[in-house]
Amino acid sequence: MTNKDFQVGLVQNEVYKVEQFGNTFKLIDTKGKKVGTMGVTTGTRKTAFSEGKAVQAYINKNGKKTYRKVEMEVYNSLVIPMNTQDGGIQFEDKTDHDVIKDFIHQGSMQLKPQELVMTDLKWKYLIRSAVRAKNIMMTGPAGCGKTMAAKALVKGLDRPDFYFNLGATQDPRATLIGNTHFDQKKGTFFSESAFVSAIKTPNAVILLDELSRAHPDAWNILMTVLDQGQRYLRLDEADGSPIVKVADGVTFIATANIGNEYTSTRVMDRAILDRFVTIEMDVLNDEQELGLLKFMFPEVSEDELKAIAEIAHHTRVQSMSDGKLSSMVSTRASVEMAGLVYDGFNLFEAAEISIFPFFSNDGGVDSERTYVKQLVQKYMKDENSEELFTEINDDSDDEIPMF
DSSP states (O other): OGGGEEEEEEEEEEEEEEEETTTEEEEETTTTOOOOOTOOOOHHHHHHHHHTTTEEEEETSSSSSEEEEEEHHHHHHTTTEEEOTSSOEOOOTTTTTTHHHHHHHHHGGGGOOOOOOHHHHHHHHHHHHOOOOOOOOEESSSSSSSSHHHHHHHHHTOOOOOEEEEETTTTHHHOOOEEEEEEEEEEEEEEOHHEEEEETTTTEEEEEHEEEOOGGGHHHHHHHHHTTOOEEEEEESSOOOEEEOOTOEEEEEEOOOTTHHHHHHHHHHHHHHSSEEEOOOOOOOOHHHHHHHHOTTTTTTTTHHHHHHHHHHHHHHHHHHHHOOOOOOHHHHHHHHHHHHHOOOOHHHHHHHHHHHSSSSTTGSSSSSHHHHHHTTTOSOTTSSSSSOOTOOOOOOOGSOOO
């Protein structure tokens, strides 16, 4: 081949996006078709994916075709976007659909932790939503496993992850955008938040914990970030102010306790809710709870673990059916109680530390806490143990059903 037969430089129309399928990285052309590896090394494909870049063919001075990493904008400029119903633009990769389906319905099950009590259907929906870069809302009672499921997803997909507790922040602008500072030498300058850095990280999974407790100002800031047709963060409210684009492949996962029964939660704006697909975590029954506790603490006797599971289940029944309790023992609390028993505390001592504080002591002998104490005492093996309720008649036993 002579110099007349080729031109040194980048090949204009040979640009490919890198997608992850299980543990492999494959090239996608601008028509959305999987084209194999095209001779691009595994290292280059993996690095391009992690950096959110495309690869483009390059002819060197010897006429040999190699590949170089280029900005994703080069690839996107050659792709015809799909119009969504709201007029925005959304890219949803439809290539190698069989591979994607196999990963969602089969491969993903190998990533599900044994200690995560979540139906296979909901786990696969969680995986599918992340693969398709959807915004995911995990809802359910406190302590039911929302955050555990999100962290399991991050670990399984091996993506960069960032955590923000929006329920704890007092200054949404500082948390989500940044702060303006003054220095005698530098003058006035702006420092971006960790959240800004997170949304600029390609293929990141960003956990927005306790979104339902967040200040409404946080919701307003997140509107454009979560909108699939926009996906940017405006650094100032003024028109024409700088914006930061959300990097390709970023997935947002929010956790929320939706309902008036949860203290300090707010009625979430419909516009925010509509930006998510929702996965509702299930409240465990006593058998599921027992299975989880046995898996986590196999050294603890089954009788003790069964007692903990039944106590937790009983409080949930009473709470959800407008019964005697306004609160319930969460899965998180029952796991803590079992851990205390594992470390040598007896059942009542473990309950006193881990679950009694969740129940009101108002009303003395008629209080919720007294009711739960009576329930726990029923499971104590030692009939001659310390008398816990000297002021309560034995007749009160009939008021507490056993499970």
